[in-house]
Amino acid sequence: MNAIRLIAALLVLGLGGCANYPMGSLKTDLLPAEDVAASYSLNTAWWKGYHDADLDRIVALALERNVDLALSAIKVNRALYQARLLSADLVPSFSANASAAASHNIDNGNAARSYQTEFGVSYEVDLWQKLRNAANAQEWEYKATMEDREAARLALVNNVADTYFELKYLDESIKVMDASVKRYQELLRLIEAKYEFGKVASVEPLQAQQSLLSARNSLLDLQDRQNVARQTLRDLLNIRPGENPVIGNADLMSYPTVGVDLDVPVAALSARPDIRASEARLQSAFKTLESDRASWYPTISIGSTLGTSSSTSSKVFDLPLLAGTVRVSFPFLQWNTIRWNIKISEADFESAKLDFTQAVTSALNEVDTAYFSYANARRSLENTLSKHQKDVRIGEYYQTRYDLGAAELKDYLDALNTADNSMLSALEAKYRVIRYENQIYKAMGGRYERILPPSAGKATQGHTSTNGETHVPSQRNQQGAV
Secondary structure, three states, rough: OOHHHHHHHHHHHHHHHHOOOOOOOOOOOOOOHHHHHHHHHEEOHHHHHHHHHHHHHHHHHHHHHHHHHHHHHHHHHHHHHHHHHHHHHHEEEEEEEEEEEEHHHHOOOOOOEEEEEEEEEEEEEEOOOHHHHHHHHHHHHHHHHHHHHHHHHHHHHHHHHHHHHHHHHHHHHHOOOHHHHHHHHHHHHHHHHHHHOOOOOOOHHHHHHEEEEHHHHHHHHHHHHHHHHHHHHHHHOOOOOOOOOOOOOOOOOOOOOOOOOOOOEEEEEEOOOOHHHHHHHHHHHHHHHHHHHHHHHHEEEEEEEEEEEEOHHHHHHOOOEEEEEEEOOOOHHHHHHHHHHHHHHHHHHHHHHHHHHHHHHHHHHHHHHHHHHHHHHHHHHHHHHHHHHHHHHHHHHHHHHOOOOOOHHHHHHHHHHHHHHHHHHHHHHHHHHHHHHHHHHHHHHHHHEEEHHHHHHHOOOEEEEOOOOEEEOOOOOOOOOO
């Protein structure tokens, strides 16, 4: 009876190491993944919602050729190999050796030969789950590196999309400024002709030249920014100068946005790979700590050898000798080393908890800021478009008055400059709307779409997104496949 109780107690101690760290003990303010999945589907290929073949092609090229993403894949494989290596400690290890020896007696000339073979197997009984926890720790690290790769993929797609739309914004801004430069050149030509006939004051050609030079400088600044953006995109795609990808010619102002559902709770962050990676590393640190704590307990190893010794080679594989061993070691005799190893693991575990908490806090703040910036960008776009329309009308008014000689040239030039600048501001505002829209998708780990009840789906042929556009709902599974 005492032996049975002892075995039961040992099993309880050993199986106690099988549990994972209870994540519910950490206050995160995150919504459970099950609750989010019940109300929303997640589309991780949100950029396809723009229906831009050029963007789809560039993103696919980046996923194929980006160096950082390739390096993260190597890290995933390395973590997998390390996990498999530690798992090998959970199965018996085998050994084999063979030897042959020959001797010659120089006194009588007799020769002797001997042959030995031995096969062995050994196994450490993982009674305290020390080896299992160590292997599980590496398995969690492997999961963390997989999430790291997903985070790298998410960031890459966001950076590619952001740079793509920045280039579209800069391309159209350059067209606006190029047209502005040509208009100022024509205006300068007309004013200089009037000046030659004495119809305008000498200051007017100078004012026209001033406006022309200012427009040219603005054009140069935009071209510099365009060149930097092209370099950024080439770096993301891992291509060299002269291999600039084709950017579509679609008008940015009429470019449809995918639309963000701002009713999705900020705390719906279960899909963020960096949070899942932090959670996996927390579990890894917990398993490492449990493994190190088990170092106090005795280590039991069992083994067996099968061997033979013969003077003839024909009997070298006859194995009549069988031996078994049981070895018990007491690692707690090295108490000082074990103690500090456990302290190190405890510190790593506490650090992992703080890292996880910080990752959650940063994610919540990132999403909250992205929501705010997106809403403001939409309002700013509406205001800027309205202002530009009025600036154009004012410019036309001053042009008419100047042609009639009722307004100064400076007033007309100021009106033209104001209209040009408001057009550039409108393009930038539209780019910012798309940029913050994509930042939300990155911050949330994808694009959340509300799951409509079957009755609502039958009654509604489409749904209206936050950008006012009507879309036909598409079928997507929970992993975001379109």
